[in-house]
Amino acid sequence: PRWIKVKDYEDIIYEKADGEGIAKITINRPHVLNAFRPETVMEMQDAFTDARNDPRIGVVLLTGAGGNFCSGGDQKVRGHGGYVDEGGMARLNVLDLQRQIRTLPKPVIALVAGYAIGGGHVLHVVCDLTIAADNARFGQAGPRVGSFDGGYGAGLLARIVGHKKAREIWYLCRQYTAQEALEMGLVNAVVPADQLEAEGVKWAREILDKSPIAIRMLKAAFNADTDGLAGLQQLAGDATLIYYLTDEAKEGQRAFLEKRKPDWSKFPRFP
Ligand code: 2NE
Numbered sequence: 001p002r003w004i005k006v007k008d009y010e011d012i013i014y015e016k017a018d019g020e021g022i023a024k025i026t027i028n029r030p031h032v033l034n035a036f037r038p039e040t041v042m043e044m045q046d047a048f049t050d051a052r053n054d055p056r057i058g059v060v061l062l063t064g065a066g067g068n069f070c071s072g073g074d075q076k077v078r079g080h081g082g083y084v085d086e087g088g089m090a091r092l093n094v095l096d097l098q099r100q101i102r103t104l105p106k107p108v109i110a111l112v113a114g115y116a117i118g119g120g121h122v123l124h125v126v127c128d129l130t131i132a133a134d135n136a137r138f139g140q141a142g143p144r145v146g147s148f149d150g151g152y153g154a155g156l157l158a159r160i161v162g163h164k165k166a167r168e169i170w171y172l173c174r175q176y177t178a179q180e181a182l183e184m185g186l187v188n189a190v191v192p193a194d195q196l197e198a199e200g201v202k203w204a205r206e207i208l209d210k211s212p213i214a215i216r217m218l219k220a221a222f223n224a225d226t227d228g229l230a231g232l233q234q235l236a237g238d239a240t241l242i243y244y245l246t247d248e249a250k251e252g253q254r255a256f257l258e259k260r261k262p263d264w265s266k267f268p269r270f271p
Helices: 038-053 094-103 119-126 152-161 163-172 178-183 193-208 214-245 247-257
Strands: 001-008 012-017 023-026 059-064 083-084 106-113 116-117 129-133 137-139 189-192
Touching: 001 038, 012 038, 012 083, 012 152, 023 163, 023 193, 023 214, 038 083, 038 094, 059 116, 059 129, 094 119, 106 119, 106 193, 106 247, 116 119, 119 137, 119 152, 129 178, 152 163, 152 214, 178 189, 214 247
Parallel strands: 023 059, 059 106, 106 129, 116 137, 129 189
Antiparallel strands: 001 012, 012 023
16 A cells, blocks of 8 residues: 555554545654654554554554554663653553554564564454564563553463463563464564564455454454453443434434333334
8 A cells, every 4th residue: 555644653653544444543753663652652552543543544553663562661761660651650541542453443574584472462452353473572561660451461371372372471571473473373474574564464454454443342242251340341432432322313313302201112122
């Protein structure tokens, strides 16, 4: 596709494919292997919000510049209580970004070349699908540098690869090849590094061929299974969206505005 830049950012590149429903967010701090600082996360939140609000976008690709995906939180700006932003405030705002990716009602595909380590690894874990380049390296690093992610980083990982493997990944902080990641169900496919983006676009186009609401409901359904009441809220919100499209729901609103009793008689009670 022909990528068109949406907006200027400092730490990321945000583009959309010309005439197609694909957005691409690229973490762009190659000097630190795309480690994120609070500003990186804020820019990603802004781009994901745009992708959510643009009705033409159906799939988001998340990737990294310079041959790596992401090496996690930038340890050079880690301070007392979190990662310190330019205003001096320590924060862990990547957790908000993780939830944003989960609740975005459109599939997000991680395209991972090189390192996906620490909080960078968790970012691909929360994406709907992951396509790995054959040179990708996966792993957690928290216990080595004095950190951990006990949310999606532990729980969702365990649902994906099983508890034994997830505990191994966290307790030992080893790195795993793309092939090993494929074998443990951590990624969907492995392709030569120079075909990573093309493969991601191919998968995105296949998804875009399908019913948008069916895809949206499936994402919410998969999340409901793991996200408890927040997951049910997402699924139920989508049910409400669809209900609002019906004449039955519109009759309720109309009757209220016309100050009359709603007439539900024309709406069947399905078996
Ligand atoms: C990724 C890895 C294994 C790569 O090793 P190597 O030898 O290929 O590269 P090198 O020389 O370590 O890295 C290249 C440059 O990138 C910087 C390095 O410091 C180096 O720059 P200089 O020192 O030469 O100037 N760099 C790499 N990762 C960085 C990072 N995360 N922060 C700041 N600078 C980084 C190797 O680089 C590595 O082990 N990186 C650290 C991985 C890590 O510990 N990540 C944080 C885990 S904690 C986390 O992400 C987190 C969380 O647990 C909970 C909430 C939020 C975040």
